[in-house]
Amino acid sequence: MPDAPFRKLSSLSLIIPVFNEEESLPALRTELERLLPSFTGVDVELILVDDGSTDAGPDYCAAWAAEAPWVKVVTFSRNFGHQPAVSAGLRYAGGEAAVILDADLQDPPEVIPEMIRLYEAGYDVVYGRRRSRSGESRFKLASAWLFYRLMRRCVHKDLPVDAGDFRLMSRRCVDVLNAMPEVHRFMRGLAAWAGFRQTAVLYDRKERLYGESKYPLSKMFFLAWDAISSFSALPVRAVNFMGLCFLLFGFAVCLYALVQHLSGHTVPGWSSLVGLMTVIGGLTICSVGIIGEYVGKIYEEVKRRPLFIVEKTLNLDGRGAKKPVGRQ
Ligand code: UDP
Numbered sequence: 355m356p357d358a359p360f361r362k363l364s365s366l367s368l369i370i371p372v373f374n375e376e377e378s379l380p381a382l383r384t385e386l387e388r389l390l391p392s393f394t395g396v397d398v399e400l401i402l403v404d405d406g407s408t409d410a411g412p413d414y415c416a417a418w419a420a421e422a423p424w425v426k427v428v429t430f431s432r433n434f435g436h437q438p439a440v441s442a443g444l445r446y447a448g449g450e451a452a453v454i455l456d457a458d459l460q461d462p463p464e465v466i467p468e469m470i471r472l473y474e475a476g477y478d479v480v481y482g483r484r485r486s487r488s489g490e491s492r493f494k495l496a497s498a499w500l501f502y503r504l505m506r507r508c509v510h511k512d513l514p515v516d517a518g519d520f521r522l523m524s525r526r527c528v529d530v531l532n533a534m535p536e537v538h539r540f541m542r543g544l545a546a547w548a549g550f551r552q553t554a555v556l557y558d559r560k561e562r563l564y565g566e567s568k569y570p571l572s573k574m575f576f577l578a579w580d581a582i583s584s585f586s587a588l589p590v591r592a593v594n595f596m597g598l599c600f601l602l603f604g605f606a607v608c609l610y611a612l613v614q615h616l617s618g619h620t621v622p623g624w625s626s627l628v629g630l631m632t633v634i635g636g637l638t639i640c641s642v643g644i645i646g647e648y649v650g651k652i653y654e655e656v657k658r659r660p661l662f663i664v665e666k667t668l669n670l671d672g673r674g675a676k677k678p679v680g681r682q
């Protein structure tokens with residue numbers, strides 16, 4: 355494991371996706387401005403990606419950018435979602451390394467100096483690993499715990515457990531992510547997939563102090579499904595396997611029915627028939643549905659629509675013109 359510093363970080367991009375965060379932004383500003391002097395010798399830029407906010411957040415971001423040239427704003431034409439917003443931030447980032455964090459200060463910026471230290475020691479990816487997580491429901495804690503462990507076991511063995519998108523990435527890792535053309539992006543999975551030297555920093559995830567979570571259960575579910583289906587055809591294989599089991603079972607039932615028939619026993623059979631038909635019918639529909647999900651994904655990908663559309667940028671002159679939409 356590398357520990358002695360062998361490089362010095364010269365510039366850092368902080369990437370923050372923002373969606374209806376008017377209550378959190380003033381606290382975020384205070385906290386970042388307080389921390390800024392601790393990044394001595396590092397040229398820091400902040401990239402706020404406004405993901406189609408409908409509150410007063412965009413005005414706050416614009417006013418902040420007007421006062422501080424290190425603050426840059428990318429405004430989407432509508433709400434595209436958290437993962438496209440993070441992708442846009444990475445696309446615009448000009449730093450030698452980039453850190454992704456939430457606008458609500460749940461990912462404490464005071465952890466960033468430690469991330470930088472590990473980057474300087476030679477790591478390409480330093481992800482924040484949640485030691486504790488306050489303010490979340492028992493359901494969210496339990497489902498997240500199970501999700502990461504199942505993902506590692508069945509889908510993506512390198513996916514770090516209990517880590518969200520709060521991470522530092524080196525320029526070469528950012529470039530790899532930027533070169534990935536897919537629309538359905540599970541960024542933390544893609545970062546793990548990219549490889550390089552990766553390590554964790556433990557931190558306590560705080561409660562959200564202002565506003566509400568922008569990740570309702572439905573969005574979490576779709577993110578989880580994206581995570582599974584982007585990295586594995588396991589669900590298709592699983593239903594295939596189930597189908598095979600039912601086929602074998604069906605053969606056994608046929609054999610039994612034949613023996614009954616030849617031995618002259620009349621089999622009432624109605625309930626078992628109905629039962630079997632229902633189970634097999636359900637399984638067939640379920641299988642077709644899962645295959646349909648993959649076909650749907652292929653459909654989304656082949657359309658090659660942009661991942662996001664940028665309406666305007668602030669303090670990003672020269673960089674914006676090349677990247678108005680989220681495609682190479
Ligand atoms: N976010 C976004 N677009 C969305 C939803 C969320 O840019 O469609 C941003 C949000 O403003 C926040 C980050 O993504 O900065 C994470 O969202 P949130 O804190 O609501 O998620 P949670 O921490 O509850 O999982």
Ligand code: MG
Nearest residue numbers: 456458460562
């Ligand atoms: Mg949050």
